[in-house]
Amino acid sequence: MIRDVDVAVIGGGSAGLAAAVMASRQGARVMLLERQGFLGGMGTASLVHTFCGLYLLSSAPDAEMANPGFPSEMAGRMIAATGLGPIRMGRLDVLPQHPADFVRIADELVKAESSLTVQWHTEVVGVRKNEGRWEIDWSCRGSLGKTLSTVIVDASGDAVTAPWIGAAHEVAPRLQRPAYVFGIQGVRSFPDERRLQLAGMLVEGIRAGVLSKAALGLSFRPSGRPGELFGTLDLAGEESGSIYDPLDPVGLSALEAEGRRVASGVVACLREMDPEWRAAFVSQWPARAGIRESRRWVGRVCLTGAQIEAGSRFEDEIALATWPMELRENTRGPKWRFPVEDRPTGIPLDCLRIPDHDDFFVAGRCISVDHEAQASIRVMGTCFSTGQAAGLAAAMKAGGGEPTASSMRRIAGS
Amino acid sequence: MSEKVDGITVIGWLRSEEILMLEEGFSVQDDLFLAGLDSMAVMQLVVAAEERFGVQLQAVDLTKENLGTAESLAALIDEHRA
Numbered sequence: 001m002i003r004d005v006d007v008a009v010i011g012g013g014s015a016g017l018a019a020a021v022m023a024s025r026q027g028a029r030v031m032l033l034e035r036q037g038f039l040g041g042m043g044t045a046s047l048v049h050t051f052c053g054l055y056l057l058s059s060a061p062d063a064e065m066a067n068p069g070f071p072s073e074m075a076g077r078m079i080a081a082t083g084l085g086p087i088r089m090g091r092l093d094v095l096p097q098h099p100a101d102f103v104r105i106a107d108e109l110v111k112a113e114s115s116l117t118v119q120w121h122t123e124v125v126g127v128r129k130n131e132g133r134w135e136i137d138w139s140c141r142g143s144l145g146k147t148l149s150t151v152i153v154d155a156s157g158d159a160v161t162a163p164w165i166g167a168a169h170e171v172a173p174r175l176q177r178p179a180y181v182f183g184i185q186g187v188r189s190f191p192d193e194r195r196l197q198l199a200g201m202l203v204e205g206i207r208a209g210v211l212s213k214a215a216l217g218l219s220f221r222p223s224g225r226p227g228e229l230f231g232t233l234d235l236a237g238e239e240s241g242s243i244y245d246p247l248d249p250v251g252l253s254a255l256e257a258e259g260r261r262v263a264s265g266v267v268a269c270l271r272e273m274d275p276e277w278r279a280a281f282v283s284q285w286p287a288r289a290g291i292r293e294s295r296r297w298v299g300r301v302c303l304t305g306a307q308i309e310a311g312s313r314f315e316d317e318i319a320l321a322t323w324p325m326e327l328r329e330n331t332r333g334p335k336w337r338f339p340v341e342d343r344p345t346g347i348p349l350d351c352l353r354i355p356d357h358d359d360f361f362v363a364g365r366c367i368s369v370d371h372e373a374q375a376s377i378r379v380m381g382t383c384f385s386t387g388q389a390a391g392l393a394a395a396m397k398a399g400g401g402e403p404t405a406s407s408m409r410r411i412a413g414s
Numbered sequence: 415m416s417e418k419v420d421g422i423t424v425i426g427w428l429r430s431e432e433i434l435m436l437e438e439g440f441s442v443q444d445d446l447f448l449a450g451l452d453s454m455a456v457m458q459l460v461v462a463a464e465e466r467f468g469v470q471l472q473a474v475d476l477t478k479e480n481l482g483t484a485e486s487l488a489a490l491i492d493e494h495r496a
Contacts, residue, residue: 090450193478199453200473203460207470216461219454234454273473332432333454 003117005031006398008136008149009391010124013041014380015364016155017106018070018387019394023153024113026395026411031147032110033122033138036287039106041157043380044099046290047181049223049230051075053323053381055086055093057342063093066322066344069412071384077105084224091338092324095381096224127152127161134359151359151394155387158247159295159366167354168298172371175244176292176328176378180233180259183284184267187229188276190222198270205269214239214262217331228283233262234331235289246294255289292328292378297368300350305372311343316405318352318393319385320344325375337372347377349405352390359397363390388412419467419491421484428484431462442485451481469494 005028009020012034020032032039042048054075055063063086065072079085081101086093110118119138122145126137136147154161162169202218205211217234237244237251239258245251263282270277308325322344325337339345351368352361362368363386365378377386392411393403421442428434433455434446451459459481460471469491480490 090448195453196456196476196478196481197473199456200460200471200476203457203471204473206461216457217454218457219452332458333452335432335435336450 002146002148003031004148005029005117006149007031007151007153007391007394008033008134008147009153009155010136010161011041011154011156011364012036012039012106012118013155013157013364013383014043015383015387015390016041016153017109018074018384019153019155019363019391020116020118021109021113022070022388022391023395024116026392026399028115028395028398030113030116031149032116032118033124033136033147034118034120035123037120038103039110039118040099040102042290043097043102044106045287046179047099047183047230047284047286048179048290048380049097049099049181049221051078051095051097051379051381052092053321053376053379054095055381056320056322056344057091057324057339059091059342066320066381067385067412070388071381074105074384078102081105082224098224124156124160127164129165150398151361153361153363153390153394154297154366155363155390157291157294157365159297159362162295162297165357165360167357169295170298171247171295172293174329174371175246175294176375177244177331178235178237178246178255178292179290180235180255180263181286181290182231182259182263182282183223184220184229184231184280185227185283186279186281187227188279190220190229190276194276195220198274201270201273202266205266205273210269211265212262214258214331215266218262218266231263231266233259234328234333235259235262236331246291252289259289260285293365293371293374296366296374297354297362299362299368300353300355301348301368303345303347303351303369303373303377305337305370305375308345308373308376309337309339311339311341311345313346314348316349317346318349318389318405318408319347319382321347321377321382323376323379323382325372327372327375345376347386349389349393349403349408352386352393361390361393363387419488419495421488424484424488424491427462427466428459431458431466433458433462442488443483446481446483446487447478456481463491467491467495
C-alpha cells in the first residue's frame with residue numbers, strides 16, 4: 001500500500017493536529033500518521049488537563065490570547081465543550097481542558113478537512129529521501145506500508161526522524177522529569193482547603209511505610225466533571241535504578257509500572273485515611289506517561305533560555321512563547337524563571353527548519369531550542385502555534401512557494 | 415530544648431531547601447500561598463521540617479492559618495518542639 005501526498009505529518013499531538021489541519025486548509029493533500037487510536041498526544045494519551053501557553057503573561061484581569069488562528073480556535077472549542085474559561089494560577093492564566101473533549105474536538109477538526117487523511121495505529125519506522133521526495137515507512141500491526149510526500153512535518157515530540165535522515169539533534173544531560181497523570185472517581189467531595197490535609201495524610205502514609213517517597217510528587221485537581229479528579233505525579237524516572245532515558249523502552253516500561261504502582265498505593269491509602277475518599281477508585285490510566293522533554297532538533301537557529309528571559313523578538317517570528325520557563329529537573333515541584341516585564345518571546349521560523357532540507361519542518365516540544373527554552377515552548381498552547389506555523393510552511397513549500405514568516409502570520413491572523 | 419524558631423529562620427530555610435522561591439524582601443507576614451505554596455510544596459515542607467527541626471507535623475496541623483505566613487509556620491514548628 002503506497003499513498004502519495006503533499007505533506008506528511010508525523011505525530012498527532014497538539015502540534016501535529018494543528019499542522020495537519022492548517023496545511024489541509026491551504027489545499028495541500030495531507031496525511032497525518034499517529035500511533036494511538038485518537039489524536040491529542042500529551043493532552044489525551046497522557047491526560048495532561050490544562051492548556052498552558054495560550055495567553056499573554058499579564059497582570060490584567062482578563063486573559064488575552066497570545067497567538068491567533070489555530071490556538072484561538074482550539075481554545076474556543078474547548079471552552080464551548082467544558083463550559084470553563086481560563087483560570088488564574090498564581091501569575092499565570094491556563095485553560096482547563098478535558099482529554100475526552102479534546103479527542104472529540106480533534107475528530108471533528110480532521111473530519112472537516114476533505115484533503116486530510118488520518119492514519120491511526122501507525123508507527124513510523126523509517127524516513128529517507130529518494131529522487132527529491134520523502135519516503136516514509138510505517139508499520140501497523142504487522143502490516144508494513146509506505147507514504148510518499150513532498151514535505152514532512154515532524155511533530156513526533158521526540159524528533160524520531162532525526163537519526164534516520166542524519167540530521168543534528170541532541171538530548172540534554174539533565175532532562176525535565178516526566179508526569180504521570182491518572183483519573184480518579186468516587187471521591188465524595190474535594191474542597192480546596194482539603195488539599196493541605198490530604199498532603200499531610202500522604203506524608204503520614206510515607207512515615208508509616210505504606211507509601212513510597214515517590215508519592216511526594218503528587219497533586220490533585222478536579223477535572224471539571226462531577227465526581228472526577230486527576231492525580232498528577234511527578235516521577236524521577238530513575239525509580240528502577242537506571243538513569244532516566246525517555247528513549248529507552250526498558251526505562252519507559254519501568255516508568256509506566258512505577259506510575260501505576262504509586263498511584264494505586266496513594267488512592268488505597270486515602271481510602272483508609274479520609275472518609276470522603278472511602279469509595280474512591282482509579283478510573284483511568286494514561287495510554288502513556290507524559291514525557292516533558294527528550295530528543296530535540298538542532299535547527300537553523302536555536303532559541304535560548306536567555307532569549308526567553310529577555311523576551312527577544314525576531315523579524316521572522318511565527319508565534320509567541322508566553323509560558324515562563326518551568327523547570328522540573330527534579331520531583332520537588334516546578335522552578336520558575338519569568339521573562340523580564342512579563343514579555344513574550346518570538347519563535348523564529350528557522351527554529352522549525354533544519355539545515356540541508358528545505359522541505360522538512362519540525363513542530364511541538366522538540367523544535368530547535370536549548371534545554372532552558374524548551375521548558376517554556378513545550379506546553380500545548382505553544383505547540384498549537386508552532387504546529388500551525390509548520391503546517392502553513394509545509395503547504396506553501398509543497399505548493400512550490402517559499403514560506404515566509406510574514407505571509408504565515410497573515411494567514412494565521414485572518 | 416533548643417532555641418525558638420522564628421519567621422526569619424523559616425524564610426531562610428524555605429529558600430535553602432528550595433521549597434519556595436521567595437523574593438528578596440519577603441516578610442514574615444507575607445502570604446506563603448500567594449508565593450506559590452501548594453499541596454506538593456506542603457509535602458516537601460513537612461518532610462524537610464522533620465529533618466531540619468525534628469518535628470512531625472500531622473495532617474490536622476496543615477491548615478491555611480498555620481501555613482499562611484512564615485511567622486505562623488514558625489509558631490507551629492515551635493509548638494511541636496515544646
